[in-house]
Amino acid sequence: MLSTLFLATACAGIAQPEGWAGPTLADDRLVASIGRGEMAAVDIDDSSGRVLWRFPLKDQRHPDGSKIDPEAIYSTPVVADSIVYFGAYDGWLYALDLPNGDIRWQLETGGPIVGNAVVQDGVVYVGSDDGRLYALDAASGQERWRFKSGDSIWATPLVADGVVYVASMDKKVYALDAASGEEKWHFKAKSGLASTPVLAEGTLLVGGLDSRIRALDAASGEEKWHFAADDWFWTQPLVLEDSVYAGCLNGKVYALDVNDGNLKWEQDTGAPVRAAPVLLDDVLLIANRKGELYGLDPQNGRSVWPLPIELAKTVLSDPLVEEATAYISAQGGDLFTVSKDGRAVLLVVTE
Amino acid sequence: MFLWDLVFVNPITNALVILNNIFLGNFGVAIIVFTILMRLLTMPLTLRQIRSSRSLSALQPKMQELQKKYKDPKRRQEETMKLYREAGVNPLGCLLPMLVQFPIWIGLYQALRIIVGGTPESIIGLSQRLYPWGYIEQAVPLENNFLWMDLGQPDTSLILAFIVFASTYVQQRLATPTTTDPRTQSTNQMMLWMMPLMFAFFTLQVPSGLGVYWAMSNIVGVVMYYFTHGPEPINWRTVLMPPSTAPAGRQASRREGPPPKEKEAAEEPAEELVEADQPTGGKRKKKRLRHGRSRGKRKDRR
Structure with missing residues (x-):
């Protein structure tokens, strides 16, 4: 009985955050x-994917003298004026020098940071698990x-035309004045919202846990x-012409008509x-959680590649596309490049 | 694993989330109510386990006699099995109900871990467990704070660990069967302290939601003991004093108070066997034989 209980308890340890930050490209460095x-x-x-810093x-x-331990990083870094901004699960927002990784400044919020920071007009916007959206001077x-x-x-907040749009786990989407933080309006959904909104010609598209x-x-x-x-929508939707594409848990x-939400096609990736x-x-x-990459025709959802690429790693981060290459960060840290013809190359292996 | 999740983990996870909604988003209360419901649901098994355990306990003197009498292990085994048969006791009777309850406990541990995990990955994992019903989905995200605790994190204040320790000790103390065998008594003594210490230690390592479950499960166990054995055995002297080394009969009467029906039923077969071997026990045997038809039949068979 004791051994079974011990086994059960061992299986029921605390869930550890792993992080799913995506990559960012700036000045020939990823x-x-x-x-x-x-x-x-x-x-x-x-x-060989040489690590610079x-x-x-x-x-x-x-x-305060305490050792820096980000615990896990979910926040995809953003680069502006040679400064790298990202939040960490330890609740700190870090601003590092792009050339050498030195700390420019750091700020502690009241809880883990999961979303990305956004830099616009010299202001950094970032949400925190403490329920606050912070607007900070980028310098x-x-x-x-x-x-x-x-x-x-x-x-991740979305900043456009002097308005900050942010979704919260309190089931609401807020529109705030970017200069003052005053609320313009909010919309209440049926469940928490973790998806980053996207704007398409006066229409805000956002997925939810409802x-x-x-x-x-x-x-x-x-x-x-x-x-x-x-099931839940946690991805940031992608809008192309009159279609909106969204991955679901x-x-x-799903490919939907951006004007009326009618389903155009759907494709099952199995994870x-x-x-x-x-x-x-x-x-x-x-990219699905199992690390299977699907290349689809945006018009009809049919697979362009004969088979999905299997990275054999958990992928939860947003891919980055630069010219004809996609950069994908797998959980644990391995970095892959993927080309349009469906070939994947391992760029950096986690040590 | 898929079947395990389908049968145990997912239904428990969804039941907890539904209770969370019913109790106004208080997940701590949901855990407590769920624990009470589960203990009530498995009460018949628990009672059977108690009965079997007591029956085995009552056979201890006779088994000791067998151990002394038969040195050959095979013969001893045969005689022991014969003793079980004659007493109508199944040696696995106290194990089986426990084994049946294990999947529920382990399923609950896993469900709690998924629900109160709190990390973004565990929230995604939760999405794969929840039924696609609007009523359940609206619960997300679940509130992890309950009293002074974050249910997804270990309680470092030691308060919960102490509650788990105390409640495990009390339940263990009440449930430990009396025995005259010094070796068994020594083992019981060790377990009496080891189990609460182990659970208190685990409480400091695992999400406090599990600690709440353990504490509540123990408290419900003590309450169930109260209703099945009457109020007398539960007093501070009984609970705080270590089991005495007094003769089994005397100790049992001190600890167990007035003979409840269940206890009496459990002890009957053993007494009967002992009495059958006593040539001068005629008067008492006669008195005992007035109980129940089943015993009469068994006696007749002999």
């Missing part, structure tokens, strides 16, 4: 999380304003249409899709 809780810059001109170093500390990290929602903010993709009027927050699936990819769909030249690239 900035990506290449290990649990570790950020690095990789030289993409070097075929890593963060954190052993002796790097917070202002110094000084706070401009903060907005408190009713629950964790795990989604298994719906919604189209909201960006000016008023009124719902235009919604599409219901049988039921393993399917949850958290990574955002991206367009690799004219191929719609879908």
Whole structure:
């Protein structure tokens, strides 16, 4: 009995955050999380994927003297003016120098940071598990304003035309004034929202844990249409012409008419899709959690590649597309490049 | 694994989320209510386990006699089995109900781990477990805070660990059967402290939601003991004092109080066997034989 209980208890340990930060490209270097809780810059001109710098170093500390331990990184880094911004599960937002990885500034929020930071007009916007959206000066990290929602903010904010749109786990999508943080409107869904919104000609598209993709009027927050699936939407939708593409945790990819939400086609990948769909030249690239990459025809959803590429790694991060190459960061840190013709190359292997 | 999840983990996960909704999004209360419901549901098995355990306990003196009498292990085994048969006791009777309950316990552990995991990965994992019903989906994300605890993290305040330790000790103390065998008594003594210490240690390592479940399960166990054995055995002296080394009969009468029907039924076969071997026990044997038809039949068979 004791041994069984021990086994049961051992199986029931605490879930550890792993992180799913995607890569970012700037000045011929790829900035990506290449290990649990570790950020690095990789030289993409070097075929062996030479690591230029890593963060954190052993002796790097917070202002209070405590050792830096990001725990896990879910936040895809963004680069602006040679500064790399990303949040970590330890609740800190880090700003590092792109050339050498030195800390420019760091700011502690009240909870883990899961969504990406967004930099616009010299301001960094980032949501935190403490339910707040922070607006900070990009150069110094000084706070401009903060907005408190009713629950964790795990989604990446979207900034457009002086408005910050952010989805919260309190089931609401907020539209805030980018300068002051004042609320313009909010829309309440039926469940928490973790998906990053996308804007398409006055329509805000956002997925939710209530298994719906919604189209909201960006000016008023009124719902235009919604599409219901049988599992959650956690991906940022992709809008191409009059179609919106969204991956679902039921393993399917849906193509909807952006005007009325009517289903154009759906394709089952067999495993949850958290990574955002991206367009690799004219191929719609879908990565599922099992690390299977599907190259689909955006028009009809048919597979362009004879077989899906199998990375044999968990993939939850958003791919990055640069010219004719997609960069995919697998959980644990391995970095892959994928070409339009369906060939994958391992760029960096986690040490 | 798919079948295991389908039969145990997923239904338990969804039941917990439904209870969470019913109790206004308080997941701590959902765990407590679920624990009570599960203990009530498995009560027939628990009672059977208690009965079997007591029957075996009551056979201890006779088994000791057999051990002394028969040195050959094979013969001893045969005689022991014969003793079980004659007493109408199944030696696996106390194991089987426990084994049946194990899948539920382990399923619950896994369900709690999935629900209160709290990391983005575990939330995605949760999506694969929940039934696609609007009523369940609206619960997400679940509130992990309950009293002073984050149900997804270990409680480092030691309060929960102490509650788990105390409640495990009390339940263990009440459930430990009396025995005259010094070796068994020594093992019982060790287990009496080891089990609570182990569970208290586990509580410091696992999400506190599991600790809440353990504590509540023990408390319900004590309450069930109260209703099946009457109020007398549960007093501070009984609970806090280590099991005495007094003769089994005396100890049993002190600990177990007035003879409840269940206890009486469990002990009957053993007493009967002992009495049957006593040539001068005629008067008492006669008195005992007035109980129940089944015993009469068994006696007749002999």
